[in-house]
Structures are given as structure tokens and as C-alpha cells.
Amino acid sequence: MNLNSRIILRDSILLILGIILGVLxxxxxxxxxxxxxxxSRDTTVSLVRQLHLIVSANRDLKNEISNLTESLTEIQTxxxxxxxxxxxxxxxxxxxxxxxxxxxxxNLSLDLALQPIWLVDLVNELYIRGAxxxxxxxxxxxxxxxxxxxxxxxxxxxxxxLNTPYTLQVIGDQTTxxxxxxxxxxxxxxxKEQFPGSEDKFxxxxxxxxxxxxxxxxxx
Amino acid sequence: xxxxIKHFVLxxxxxxxxxxxxxxxxxxxxxxxxxxxxxxxxxxxxSLSELQTEKTVLEDQVASLRRQLKxxxxxxxxxxxxxxxxxxxxxxxxxxxxxxAGVIIALEDVPGGAxxxxxxxxxxxxxxLRDIINLLRLAGAEAISINEQRILLSSTTICIDNGxxxxxxxxxxxxxIKAIGDPDTLRDFLTTKSYLPQIxxxxxxxxxxxEINTSADLVITEFKGQLTTKEVRLAKTK
Numbered sequence: 484m485n486l487n488s489r490i491i492l493r494d495s496i497l498l499i500l501g502i503i504l505g506v507l508x509x510x511x512x513x514x515x516x517x518x519x520x521x522x523s524r525d526t527t528v529s530l531v532r533q534l535h536l537i538v539s540a541n542r543d544l545k546n547e548i549s550n551l552t553e554s555l556t557e558i559q560t561x562x563x564x565x566x567x568x569x570x571x572x573x574x575x576x577x578x579x580x581x582x583x584x585x586x587x588x589x590n591l592s593l594d595l596a597l598q599p600i601w602l603v604d605l606v607n608e609l610y611i612r613g614a615x616x617x618x619x620x621x622x623x624x625x626x627x628x629x630x631x632x633x634x635x636x637x638x639x640x641x642x643x644x645l646n647t648p649y650t651l652q653v654i655g656d657q658t659t660x661x662x663x664x665x666x667x668x669x670x671x672x673x674x675k676e677q678f679p680g681s682e683d684k685f686x687x688x689x690x691x692x693x694x695x696x697x698x699x700x701x702x703x
Numbered sequence: 704x705x706x707x708i709k710h711f712v713l714x715x716x717x718x719x720x721x722x723x724x725x726x727x728x729x730x731x732x733x734x735x736x737x738x739x740x741x742x743x744x745x746x747x748x749x750s751l752s753e754l755q756t757e758k759t760v761l762e763d764q765v766a767s768l769r770r771q772l773k774x775x776x777x778x779x780x781x782x783x784x785x786x787x788x789x790x791x792x793x794x795x796x797x798x799x800x801x802x803x804a805g806v807i808i809a810l811e812d813v814p815g816g817a818x819x820x821x822x823x824x825x826x827x828x829x830x831x832l833r834d835i836i837n838l839l840r841l842a843g844a845e846a847i848s849i850n851e852q853r854i855l856l857s858s859t860t861i862c863i864d865n866g867x868x869x870x871x872x873x874x875x876x877x878x879x880i881k882a883i884g885d886p887d888t889l890r891d892f893l894t895t896k897s898y899l900p901q902i903x904x905x906x907x908x909x910x911x912x913x914e915i916n917t918s919a920d921l922v923i924t925e926f927k928g929q930l931t932t933k934e935v936r937l938a939k940t941k
Contacts, residue, residue, distance in 0.1 A: 501717020524830040525862040530747040540871040543929035544761035551768035564779035575792035583938035629841035
């Protein structure tokens with residue numbers, strides 16, 4: 484091999500080496516971005532998902548308008564005022580957590596020492612995915628429920644110690660709950676990413692009957 | 704040209720080719736067949752905007768009907784005790800506006816402020832808002848709203864491209880959070896640094912405005928959305 488050939492060969496090797504390093508740099512950057520996205524508490528939802536959420540919300544609002552109009556007509560015509568009031572009271576007692584309730588839903592169990600922020604995020608995600616009522620470790624969550632960490636111990640409602648495994652019993656649309664929770668990049672994936680080696684610490688199950696206590700009663 | 708410089712230039716050239724190649728692949732129609740054109744994006748954005756407008760109209764209708772129903776119930780021949788029970792429950796589930804003392808919090812990005820290295824560049828406050836709501840509940844808040852959206856347990860905060868969906872309604876910074884409760888207790892919890900570490904850190908770095916003011920006379924709007932009870936029912940066995 485003459486001198487010129489050697490120089491060309493050496494230069495080519497350098498060029499290829501540069502290309503390889505450049506590709507590796509780009510891959511590393513992309514991988515880092517993916518890790519940031521996965522470990523972040525929030526992922527930005529797509530426009531299509533936003534559309535789906537708002538269409539669904541508007542459909543529910545139209546149903547509510549229809550129900551309210553019907554109730555109003557019944558009361559104004561004096562036909563069934565007491566029955567309308569009784570039904571409304573019953574519904575609001577369910578919503579306020581003043582009754583033991585039941586329905587289709589899911590059970591989600593996490594044998595992980597999660598910080599309260601993750602419980603806050605989980606509850607948010609469950610409602611996004613169609614939850615109607617949620618209990619954590621047998622305690623019904625209400626509009627006043629809170630999570631806290633004090634000296635390393637997680638608390639619910641400031642005075643109930645939360646022990647692992649955390650069991651979330653959820654009444655709501657089974658299909659959307661199961662699909663939403665198990666989807667790629669969803670909250671369970673983010674938790675698994677956050678807690679490496681925790682794949683077997685999660686248990687998710689659709690249930691035909693989930694029974695939740697009223698807000699005053701601790702069932703377990 | 705000395706050989707060492709020539710080699711260095713070749714090496715840099717190699718890296719440049721790789722980066723350029725990756726960039727070309729990333730933006731090429733072959734790589735992203737569905738994301739290239741701006742037209743579908745604009746159509747989707749326009750549809751979203753229309754749906755949001757429709758949602759606001761529907762929510763106002765719901766709120767108006769609930770008010771009419773309340774008046775009709777009062778006028779109807781319903782026992783006073785039943786009526787009181789009904790109105791108490793409506794308040795309990797967030798269907799009536801609430802008045803009282805409390806705090807007003809302003810949460811807003813500071814343009815040009817230094818971002819924490821722990822916070823992704825595309826800042827989204829959805830998690831921050833959830834943490835504040837949780838802390839307010841811990842501090843005993845009786846009612847909470849964000850940008851005039853009443854917050855219930857079932858309220859959701861979802862990160863979107865340039866804002867947050869709160870109760871599925873698009874909301875933009877600044878986020879004005881109102882909470883009714885003991886103003887001093889609420890303020891003490893909010894200003895305790897260990898409770899909201901990320902927010903406090905960003906505030907200290909000057910990249911986030913987090914202001915708390917107390918008020919003796921707050922009004923928090925009623926929940927205007929749908930309270931879903933499709934699956935939930937009274938337990939058969941008590």
C-alpha cells in the first residue's frame with residue numbers, strides 16, 4: 484500500500500469514526516429525552532386525546548341538561564316534586580359519600596412505598612380514565628381527602644397511616660380504566676420507570692362488584 | 704495544512720454529517736407520515752376551540768338549570784326538612800357557590816427566569832396545581848377553585864401543549880387559586896418550604912411567581928360540570 488492510499492484509508496477511518504460518534508451522541512440525546520418524559524409526573528396529552536376528552540365531557544353535560552330539564556318540568560307541573568327531591572337526595576348522598584356504595588370497577592394494588600405525590604397523581608389519573616368513586620386501603624376518598632408525608636410516614640387525611648400495599652378500589656367504567664392504566668407510557672409505566680424492578684409489585688384487576696364504604700366507615 | 708488540523712476537521716465533518724442526517728430523517732415525511740402537514744393540526748385546533756366554546760355554553764346551561772331547579776324545589780310542596788337536606792347536600796357536593804375567608808394564590812411563570820435543572824424545559828404546572836390542591840385540603844380548605852373552575856376530588860388536571868385542562872376546560876397561566884378556610888392556617892401550610900419543595904425552589908430561583916394573599920371575603924363558584932354516577936349505586940347490603 485503506497486503512502487497516498489494509507490492517507491486516504493486513515494482519513495476515511497477518521498470520517499467514519501466521526502459519523503459513528505455523531506450517531507451515538509444523537510441516540511444518547513434522544514434516550515435522555517425519553518427518560519425525562521417517562522419519569523416526569525405529567526405527559527402532555529395529544530390534540531386528539533384532548534378532543535376525545537372534551538367530546539366526552541360535552542356528551543355528559545348534554546345528558547345532565549336533559550335530566551335537569553326533566554326534573555324541572557316535573558316540579559313545575561306539580562306532578563312529582565317529592566319524588567324528584569327524593570331522587571336528587573339519594574344521588575347527592577351517593578356523591579357525598581354518605582352511603583355504602585357498589586358497582587363495576589377495578590382493583591389496583593401497589594406494593595411500593597410511594598410518596599404522596601404519586602398517590603395524588605394516581606387519583607387524578609383514575610378520574611381521567613373514568614373513575615366515579617375511589618377508596619384507598621378501605622377509606623373512601625372525598626373532596627377533603629389529602630395525602631401527606633410526615634417523618635417518612637405517609638398519611639391519608641392527616642391522621643390515618645397508609646400502609647403498603649396500597650389498594651385502590653375504584654368504581655367506574657372498567658374498559659376505559661383498564662385501557663387507560665395499562666396503556667404504554669401511562670401512569671403505571673411511569674411508576675415502573677421511577678421504581679426499577681417493581682414490575683411484579685403492581686396488580687390490576689377488573690371487578691364486577693366493587694364495594695366501597697361510606698366516608699365515615701373504615702372497612703378494613 | 705498540518706495533518707493534525709486536517710484530521711480534526713475530518714472528524715468534525717463526520718459528526719456534522721451524522722447530525723444533519725439525523726435531522727433530515729427526523730423531519731422527512733417518511734419518518735413522520737402523519738405529522739408533517741400543518742393543515743390537520745390547524746383543523747384539530749379549530750375543532751378543539753369550537754368544542755371548548757360549546758362546553759362553556761353547556762356548563763352555563765347546567766348551572767342555570769340547577770339554579771332554576773333550586774327555586775322550583777323551594778316553591779314546590781316539599782317538606783322543609785327535605786328541602787334543607789337537599790340544599791345541604793348540594794353544598795356538600797359543590798353545586799352551590801361558597802363564600803368565606805381564605806387565600807388567593809397566584810402561580811405564574813416568570814419570563815426569562817432561570818429554570819431549575821430538575822424541571823423539564825417545557826414547564827407544565829399540572830403537577831404543581833395538584834400538589835397545591837392536596838396541600839390546601841391538608842390545611843383544611845373547605846372549597847377550592849382554579850381560574851374559576853371549582854375543584855372537586857373528581858376534578859382532573861391534564862397537561863396540554865400550551866396550558867392545562869382543568870375539569871376538561873383549557874386554562875392558561877397565570878393560575879389564580881382560591882381556597883376558603885382559615886386564612887392563617889392555609890398561608891402557613893403554603894409557605895412551609897418542605898411542603899411544596901419544587902415550587903419553592905423555582906420561586907427562589909426567580910423562575911416562578913408564587914404569591915399568597917389572604918382575603919376575608921372570597922366567593923368560590925359552584926361546580927358547573929357533570930357529576931357522573933353511571934356505575935355507582937347504593938350498596939345492596941349495608
